Amino acid sequence: MQIITCFKVVPEEQDIEVNSSGSLSFERAKLTISAYDLNAIEVGAQLAEAHGANLVGLSAGAANIDESKLKKNALSRGPESLYLVADNGLADMDTYQTAAVLQAAIAKIGVYDLVLCGEGSADLYAQQVGVQLGQMLNVPTINSVSKVTLEGQHVIVERTLEDEVETLEIALPAVISVTSDINLPRIPSMKQILAAGKKESTTWTGADIGLSSPVKSIETIETKAPKQTDRKQEIVEGDSDEAVQKFLEKIAKELK
Amino acid sequence: MKILVFAERNAALAELCSGARALGTQVEAIVIGALDVPVDADKVYSIPAQADVMLEDYTESVAAIMDKAGAALLMVEPTKRCKVIAGRIAAMKGTSVITDIMEISAGLETKRMVYGGMAIRKEKAASGTMIAMVGPGVLVASTAAPVQGAVETVAFVEPSAKIKVVGRQKKPKVSVNLPSAKRVIGVGRGVGKEEDLAMIREFADAVNGEVGCSRPIAEAEKWLPKEAYIGVSGLMIAPEVYVAVGISGQIQHMVGVNRAKTIIAINKDKNAPIFKQADYGIVGDLYKVVPALVKQLK
Ligand SMILES: Cc1cc2nc3c(=O)[nH]c(=O)nc-3n(C[C@H](O)[C@H](O)[C@H](O)COP(=O)(O)OP(=O)(O)OC[C@H]3O[C@@H](n4cnc5c(N)ncnc54)[C@H](O)[C@@H]3O)c2cc1C
Numbered sequence: 001m002q003i004i005t006c007f008k009v010v011p012e013e014q015d016i017e018v019n020s021s022g023s024l025s026f027e028r029a030k031l032t033i034s035a036y037d038l039n040a041i042e043v044g045a046q047l048a049e050a051h052g053a054n055l056v057g058l059s060a061g062a063a064n065i066d067e068s069k070l071k072k073n074a075l076s077r078g079p080e081s082l083y084l085v086a087d088n089g090l091a092d093m094d095t096y097q098t099a100a101v102l103q104a105a106i107a108k109i110g111v112y113d114l115v116l117c118g119e120g121s122a123d124l125y126a127q128q129v130g131v132q133l134g135q136m137l138n139v140p141t142i143n144s145v146s147k148v149t150l151e152g153q154h155v156i157v158e159r160t161l162e163d164e165v166e167t168l169e170i171a172l173p174a175v176i177s178v179t180s181d182i183n184l185p186r187i188p189s190m191k192q193i194l195a196a197g198k199k200e201s202t203t204w205t206g207a208d209i210g211l212s213s214p215v216k217s218i219e220t221i222e223t224k225a226p227k228q229t230d231r232k233q234e235i236v237e238g239d240s241d242e243a244v245q246k247f248l249e250k251i252a253k254e255l256k
Numbered sequence: 257m258k259i260l261v262f263a264e265r266n267a268a269l270a271e272l273c274s275g276a277r278a279l280g281t282q283v284e285a286i287v288i289g290a291l292d293v294p295v296d297a298d299k300v301y302s303i304p305a306q307a308d309v310m311l312e313d314y315t316e317s318v319a320a321i322m323d324k325a326g327a328a329l330l331m332v333e334p335t336k337r338c339k340v341i342a343g344r345i346a347a348m349k350g351t352s353v354i355t356d357i358m359e360i361s362a363g364l365e366t367k368r369m370v371y372g373g374m375a376i377r378k379e380k381a382a383s384g385t386m387i388a389m390v391g392p393g394v395l396v397a398s399t400a401a402p403v404q405g406a407v408e409t410v411a412f413v414e415p416s417a418k419i420k421v422v423g424r425q426k427k428p429k430v431s432v433n434l435p436s437a438k439r440v441i442g443v444g445r446g447v448g449k450e451e452d453l454a455m456i457r458e459f460a461d462a463v464n465g466e467v468g469c470s471r472p473i474a475e476a477e478k479w480l481p482k483e484a485y486i487g488v489s490g491l492m493i494a495p496e497v498y499v500a501v502g503i504s505g506q507i508q509h510m511v512g513v514n515r516a517k518t519i520i521a522i523n524k525d526k527n528a529p530i531f532k533q534a535d536y537g538i539v540g541d542l543y544k545v546v547p548a549l550v551k552q553l554k
Binding site: 013016018022024094095096097099122123124125126127128130131132133134135136138139140141142143144156159160161162163164165166167168169170171180181184215216217218219220221222223224225226228229231232233234235236237238239241243244247248250251254255 | 312335336337339340342343344346347348350351352353354355356365370371372374375376377378379380381382383384416417418419420421422423424425426427439463475476478482488489496497507508514515518519520521524526531532533534535536537538539540541544545548549552553
């Protein structure tokens with residue numbers, strides 16, 4: 001049994017700065033594993049531990065995703081090995097491009113029974129890569145999975161929808177996208193971090209997987225921070241009786 | 257320009273069709289089974305409803321109608337099920353889906369939130385057919401008299417891989433009335449125990465408000481239903497007053513309350529980002545401040 005867990009490398013949210021023009025600056029932003037994908041990795045790790053499956057991590061993006069700290073971070077969370085498609089031709093991909101690259105990488109990896117994705121990426125959150133990948137691989141695919149149980153050659157999943165929860169039986173191989181409340185991703189221990197350094201990781205370029213950069217299907221015209229509402233920022237310091245009283249006087253008319 | 261419309265719920269289909277009318281010259285709707293509401297569409301493609309087939313298994317059928325209709329834009333309701341359908345069709349057609357758009361112009365330029373609400377991205381399809389997921393309230397309904405187009409029945413296309421539905425359970429109806437509440441008290445991680453929500457509820461009652469929360473309270477702690485969390489991936493609200501109690505003020509949460517007229521913050525950390533985005537605030541322990549406020553407000 002081989003499980004592939006996909007993850008996206010994104011700029012750390014807190015480090016993104018808004019320029020005076022409203023454009024975003026990523027200059028100081030470190031790269032990190034997209035938060036929702038940590039849930040997918042955790043699902044993979046738990047399934048692998050429970051069933052003795054082999055867990056493989058897979059990510060695609062610009063050349064800078066091939067970085068030792070990031071790789072260690074991913075590997076310390078459970079995968080036995082890692083595949084990266086790291087190529088500057090793959091920067092800023094749309095969901096179709098990402099799915100196409102992942103599909104080509106999976107074809108090169110060769111074997112898989114289950115592919116796990118996070119529900120959406122922390123940066124663009126289009127919630128599309130998992131289902132597009134499933135379609136491209138021509139296997140059953142489903143999103144919003146809040147529980148996964150492996151049973152022989154199929155998985156039983158719970159899927160949380162707007163007003164109902166459904167239980168589905170999906171034949172493997174399959175691609176499923178998991179929700180962010182499916183688990184609490186582990187905080188890797190020192191031992192796991194050290195062990196991660198010894199695990200194998202393979203880096204491919206687009207050409208290695210037989211793919212130059214797929215054509216863009218979405219054109220970005222502009223990305224700009226919205227203007228923030230000006231707030232009064234009248235802040236009372238301290239929670240003594242007088243401070244609370246002062247605070248109450250300020251807010252009383254709003255709450256009356 | 258021809259626009260095709262597909263939705264999970266008939267009410268959403270009707271709304272999208274009426275909105276599409278203002279964008280395109282020809283509007284065509286796709287329905288499964290019979291249509292039980294009037295929709296403003298020049299043509300309705302009806303896929304016969306199949307027994308024991310989940311909505312996602314109509315993907316191939318919808319894709320076939322797209323080929324047939326040759327529309328410039330496929331507009332889809334942004335539900336979880338429809339996200340699977342739209343995504344799979346996009347993969348078949350070599351395109352992407354622009355999801356959860358908040359605006360669409362006549363030139364088919366869309367706007368949506370990215371980076372957790374930190375920025376708004378304007379984008380459009382680079383080629384071929386565009387697939388966009390459009391939520392309620394995004395489109396302005398057309399005022400022209402609705403057209404009741406002819407219904408054409410199209411054959412169901414058997415999917416290559418079906419998923420077996422083993423069980424289905426309705427989620428309990430939650431009575432969160434946040435979107436219409438004038439005052440909302442938001443609870444965050446600063447609240448230590450589920451029992452302490454009683455204190456927050458008392459506060460909400462005292463000011464005639466409703467209780468909402470940040471994501472970790474709903475998702476990690478599960479103290480409140482998912483439908484009660486506010487933010488980019490939760491509810492977007494615009495109450496008269498929003499009181500953030502023990503909430504740090506991360507962007508993903510704040511985009512959900514940016515439109516509040518007044519924001520009030522209670523947080524013990526002077527450097528919490530919430531204070532930069534609040535009209536009034538108190539740097540203090542919520543366990544002291546909230547009971548004191550409740551006592552005085554009662
Ligand atoms: C892609 C993405 C989407 C997200 N979407 C959402 C979303 O829609 N909604 C959302 O809410 N979050 C969302 N998040 C999570 C978000 O980034 C924050 O993690 C979350 O909002 C933080 O919740 P919090 O403020 O309750 O907790 P924290 O950030 O942990 O803040 C707790 C605050 O409580 C204060 N505090 C602690 N004890 C006390 C006390 N006794 N008295 C007073 N104050 C106290 C602390 O000083 C602190 O500021 C999203 C994250 C990502 C990555």
